[in-house]
Amino acid sequence: MTAFRLELRRSRALAIWLAVVVAGYGAIMGAMYPVLKANDALMSEYMQTFPKEFLAAFGMTGVLSDPGIFFTTYIGSWLWPIIATAAALLLGTRAVAADLDRGFLDLPLATPLSRTGYLTANIVAQVIVMAILAVAVVAGLWIAAAATGTVFDVAGFALAGLLSFVFGCALAGATTLLSVATLSRARSSGVIGGVVIAMYAVFVVTQVSKDWAWIAPISAWDHFRTTPLIDNGVVPVFDFALFAVIALAGWLAAIWAFRHRDLAA
Amino acid sequence: MTTPVIETTGLTKWYGRQRGVDDVAFSVAEGEAFGFLGPNGAGKTTTIRLLLGFLRPTAGDAHLFGRDAFREAAQLHKRVSYLGSDPGFLGELTGAEQLEYLGRLRKLRRRAWAPLAERLELDPSVRIKRLSRGNRQKIGVVAAFMGEEPLLVLDEPTSGLDPLMQREFLSLVAEVRSAGRTVFLSSHNLVEVERVCDRVAIIRDGRIVDVSSVAELMGAHWRSVNLVLDTPPAPDAFDLPNVEVVAMTGREVHLMVRGDVNALLARISSHRVVDVAITTPDVEDMFLRLYRGGGESRPAAMPGEVLA
Numbered sequence: 001m002t003a004f005r006l007e008l009r010r011s012r013a014l015a016i017w018l019a020v021v022v023a024g025y026g027a028i029m030g031a032m033y034p035v036l037k038a039n040d041a042l043m044s045e046y047m048q049t050f051p052k053e054f055l056a057a058f059g060m061t062g063v064l065s066d067p068g069i070f071f072t073t074y075i076g077s078w079l080w081p082i083i084a085t086a087a088a089l090l091l092g093t094r095a096v097a098a099d100l101d102r103g104f105l106d107l108p109l110a111t112p113l114s115r116t117g118y119l120t121a122n123i124v125a126q127v128i129v130m131a132i133l134a135v136a137v138v139a140g141l142w143i144a145a146a147a148t149g150t151v152f153d154v155a156g157f158a159l160a161g162l163l164s165f166v167f168g169c170a171l172a173g174a175t176t177l178l179s180v181a182t183l184s185r186a187r188s189s190g191v192i193g194g195v196v197i198a199m200y201a202v203f204v205v206t207q208v209s210k211d212w213a214w215i216a217p218i219s220a221w222d223h224f225r226t227t228p229l230i231d232n233g234v235v236p237v238f239d240f241a242l243f244a245v246i247a248l249a250g251w252l253a254a255i256w257a258f259r260h261r262d263l264a265a
Numbered sequence: 266m267t268t269p270v271i272e273t274t275g276l277t278k279w280y281g282r283q284r285g286v287d288d289v290a291f292s293v294a295e296g297e298a299f300g301f302l303g304p305n306g307a308g309k310t311t312t313i314r315l316l317l318g319f320l321r322p323t324a325g326d327a328h329l330f331g332r333d334a335f336r337e338a339a340q341l342h343k344r345v346s347y348l349g350s351d352p353g354f355l356g357e358l359t360g361a362e363q364l365e366y367l368g369r370l371r372k373l374r375r376r377a378w379a380p381l382a383e384r385l386e387l388d389p390s391v392r393i394k395r396l397s398r399g400n401r402q403k404i405g406v407v408a409a410f411m412g413e414e415p416l417l418v419l420d421e422p423t424s425g426l427d428p429l430m431q432r433e434f435l436s437l438v439a440e441v442r443s444a445g446r447t448v449f450l451s452s453h454n455l456v457e458v459e460r461v462c463d464r465v466a467i468i469r470d471g472r473i474v475d476v477s478s479v480a481e482l483m484g485a486h487w488r489s490v491n492l493v494l495d496t497p498p499a500p501d502a503f504d505l506p507n508v509e510v511v512a513m514t515g516r517e518v519h520l521m522v523r524g525d526v527n528a529l530l531a532r533i534s535s536h537r538v539v540d541v542a543i544t545t546p547d548v549e550d551m552f553l554r555l556y557r558g559g560g561e562s563r564p565a566a567m568p569g570e571v572l573a
Contacts, residue, residue, distance in 0.1 A: 002370050106317075106347070110342055263320065
């Protein structure tokens with residue numbers, strides 16, 4: 001518990017600031033939704049000036065006032081991946097790579113605290129921060145929309161938040177594993193950041209050119225589809241499971257590797 | 266014979282193709298203060314990281330209290346207190362918070378650090394990022410000595426401490442020793458090792474070159490001879506049995522002589538001597554002699570054991 005409390009404390013500022021950013025952004029978007037809906041025809045006309053494939057690349061596969069498309073366009077396509085990646089990189093590389101580099105790691109590991117206990121405390125903190133951020137972004141948008149007269153479907157938005165959460169956890173799990181494997185914050189962050197950008201590029205390409213649609217499944221965005229979830233209540237069980245498995249596998253492999261590896265920068 | 270508190274046999278660590286330590290063998294008995302001397306890069310910190318289970322040996326074994334230092338690290342650390350040379354305390358915490366965190370991990374009572382912090386004149390309410398290196402090191406000293414673990418592993422513990430605090434540190438080591446606890450002190454501060462340790466291991470290029478008591482190292486039969494001649498001597502001017510040239514810089518010559526000094530005195534008399542000083546060598550002299558290759562590797566013995 002001591003290690004966990006310290007991890008929570010060290011995560012506090014990051015969690016608060018990112019939560020303020022996502023909740024504030026969500027609230028602004030939520031407050032704008034009634035305006036968007038009132039000008040639906042005008043917006044649709046405007047959107048038609050863009051190529052359909054281009055819009056699809058940013059999640060705009062229909063009418064922007066549609067709640068699912070609205071969430072996907074303004075949250076799911078860009079804000080959440082950026083925030084989730086930032087949180088995953090900062091938290092996932094901190095406990096091992098960064099703490100080894102700054103010389104802190106030796107202090108707790110020279111006590112009876114096991115390596116498993118130390119890293120698990122960090123992983124639980126990652127889960128909590130990711131949950132706070134997912135709740136903040138969905139709640140900010142939902143509450144602001146409700147305050148301005150639009151009540152979105154609670155279940156759909158809750159599930160979108162949950163999918164966002166497991167998406168973030170998958171990033172965090174992979175980052176933690178790379179952090180343990182490389183013992184380098186820069187290298188593990190660079191690889192994860194590069195993979196995220198590459199996956200987004202793959203998704204854009206597959207939306208722009210249907211000839212490349214076959215590679216879409218390797219992109220996380222292909223599995224992070226919040227539109228049908230909110231609009232049609234379709235729960236993407238496979239996608240939930242995929243992100244959850246990546247997260248758990250990453251964390252468990254990280255713990256196993258951390259227990260067995262040398263700690264030499 | 267009781268189980269040694271520390272025992273390494275053939276302890277070897279390679280980082281890829283780079284040598285860390287090679288075939289390190291020594292043991293430390295309960296209640297002993299054991300010095301570990303060597304210059305930077307000799308392998309002191311690698312040895313300590315192996316002892317603490319931070320590194321897995323490439324070959325050989327490291328045991329603490331008879332148990333494997335890597336596999337049983339967390340269990341063993343209930344009995345170990347460790348201070349590194351430049352501990353990476355968290356800057357956003359105060360000294361008190363950092364010490365309380367470490368104390369809780371070690372299951373110490375609350376504010377176990379307070380009496381020592383007062384003794385070392387440490388203000389625990391200041392955030393660590395605002396502290397000088399010396400004050401950060403004080404936090405490390407408090408952390409190392411606030412518990413009652415039977416083994417203290419100290420890696421360059423006085424770096425950054427002012428002379429008064431270094432003296433206080435030596436007092437703490439003496440108190441720990443009188444309580445029967447074991448101290449493993451890695452240092453390149455030869456004076457502090459000489460003052461607090463019973464035995465010393467000297468490591469050079471990753472290999473132990475000597476393990477002996479401080480008294481042996483100081484050499485009852487060794488003498489340190491510092492000469493200033495009026496002209497630089499020939500390189501082989503002092504090639505004599507039982508005489509080792511520690512340094513020869515122009516007209517200045519530093520020799521170590523063991524046993525009968527008459528042959529050396531006769532040789533010196535063939536030169537015009539400007540100044541001469543013959544003293545009992547300190548640890549630094551012995552260290553330099555060994556470090557320059559004068560010492561031969563020898564197996565480690567427990568105190569009281571006789572090496573064949």
